[in-house]
Amino acid sequence: MSLRIKVVVDKFVEELKQALDADIQDRIMKEREMQSYIEEREREVAEREAAWKAELSRRETEIARQEARLKMERENLEKEKSVLMGTASNQDNQDGALEITVSGEKYRCLRFSKAKK
Template sequence: MSVRIKAVVDRFVKELQEALDADIQDRIMKEREMQSYIQEREREVAEREAAWKAELSRREAEIARQEARLKMEKENLEKEKSVLMGTASNQDNQDGALEITVSGEKYRCLRFSKAKK
């Protein structure tokens, strides 16, 4: 009977060892799957971050170009304004002429007429 008990115990130990080995293999596979998943997610996040940074850089460059263009337009407007505002002067001449200075050239207007619509 002790041989039978030993055989049952040996069979139990063998089945237990096989179950333990299968569980270990299953855990190893799950760990590998988890590592692959984590690496894939990290790669996706890195790609999205790179794309976001590239888009941000493009937008910042566009903003800089627009700011430069706006500054240039503003400077041109100020120049035009100074030419238009600072050049016409109503000289109270005896003949009633309006003197206009444009780019250093003086013009006199003796007669005015209403603009046609």
């Protein structure tokens, strides 16, 4: 009878070892799968982040280029206004004349009249 008990116990122990080994292998596989999944997700996030940073850099460069162009256009406009319109300054003269400078030449205007349509 004790031999039968020993055989049953040995069989139980062996089955238990096999079940534990299978469980350990299953856990190892799940851990590897999880690690692989995490690495893949981290790679995807890093790629999206790199793409986002590249797009941000491109946009910042474009904004800087447009700001420089606008600044140059504004400067050109001011130069054109200066040339076309001249610089007018109200003089505190006794005759009330208005001095206008156009392209470096000074003109005096003593009388104003409304433009005819």
